Amino acid sequence: MPFPPSRSALRLLGATLIGLACLGNAAAQTPTIADEITVATLTPQEKDRLLGDLFKDLNKDDDDQEAHVWDNGGDRGVMVKVTYNFSNSGMTEHSLKAHVCRDLKFIVTAGGKSQDLSRRTCSQNSGKWDVQGKDPAPVVYPPFLSDVTIARLNAQEQASLLKAAVRTLKDEEDGKSRQWSNKGLGNAVPLAVRLTPSGTDAKPGSYSRTCRDLTMVLDGKSGKQELTRRSCENRYGGLDIEPDYVDE
Structure with missing residues (x-):
């Protein structure tokens, strides 16, 4: 029998779902793939926007689709472009929990330089992906x-x-x-x-x-x-x- 949810609990649950959907956590507790970018410096807001778009696409897009192209708009005079797509999706299991894993091709270009941050990424218990910062230890x-x-x-x-x-x-x-x-x-x-x-x-x-x-x-x-x-x-x-x- 589930616990009876209080009014405050329902508000908190709604906020949790919105947070997972938008993934607007400004500062992840652990480094994210955006923190590994060395060919350019993204602002915290740009990192949030990049991770939010990546999160939505990881959850909804099929393998081997046309690559997504993200850019920061060049507002500070430096255009940063990220190209990514997915392949080889599959299920894995650890700690008795099922998780989705995908091969992520992730290329960053800025100022005539490029950086390859591709890797295999897997979902976590929180609903995020490990490229967004790993879950804290239970x-x-x-x-x-x-x-x-x-x-x-x-x-x-x-x-x-x-x-x-x-x-x-x-x-x-x-x-x-x-x-x-x-x-x-x-x-x-x-x-x-x-x-x-x-x-x-x-x-x-x-x-x-x-x-x-x-x-x-x-x-x-x-x-x-x-x-x-x-x-x-x-x-x-x-x-x-x-x-x-x-x-x-």
């Missing part, structure tokens, strides 16, 4: 509840608190808390936990799957502890805090 969290330090949870407590966390993430609105206690779970030391979801947003590279922040405030004999982690669902509605979750 965040790796420790096993759920392994970072609880103010109490020693027995197996019954762990199973019950995990169930409460899953139900909180799936059922509660952002900012609305759910209470949990270990009463009757075989531990004489009382423990109370307040679970609160927030930050509902679309999973990067996905139009329907959801991620949320889960904040747990634990109150026990040894004091209080606050833990926050981001949790995402897979295509079947499972959450990555669940033991049988399979990453895709």
Whole structure:
């Protein structure tokens, strides 16, 4: 069962889709193919425009079509021309995810000089291509509840608190808390936990799957502890805090 999207989540999802469609991210987190150009210097705006056009054409054009010709308009007195086309498209798989790869012929000319930046390029989990800057490494969290330090949870407590966390993430609105206690779970030391979801947003590279922040405030004999982690669902509605979750 997918998480109920809040109004703010829908706005964020819309912004995410627009961003992927236009690819107007001004400064990619990692270098792009435009940053490898040495025969000319493109402004950040020119790089964005070049990468945006390349992104749209990579997604929609067939192999071996007439080459695309892009230029910067020579606004600063230096005409930069980029000619590119695609071939040999195919599917590949890594990390249990399918990706499209294409041979990109990419030639830059400026001031009587030319530069060949051709390579094979593949799509990424975010929906971008690696020529636009590679996706950041995924965040790796420790096993759920392994970072609880103010109490020693027995197996019954762990199973019950995990169930409460899953139900909180799936059922509660952002900012609305759910209470949990270990009463009757075989531990004489009382423990109370307040679970609160927030930050509902679309999973990067996905139009329907959801991620949320889960904040747990634990109150026990040894004091209080606050833990926050981001949790995402897979295509079947499972959450990555669940033991049988399979990453895709």
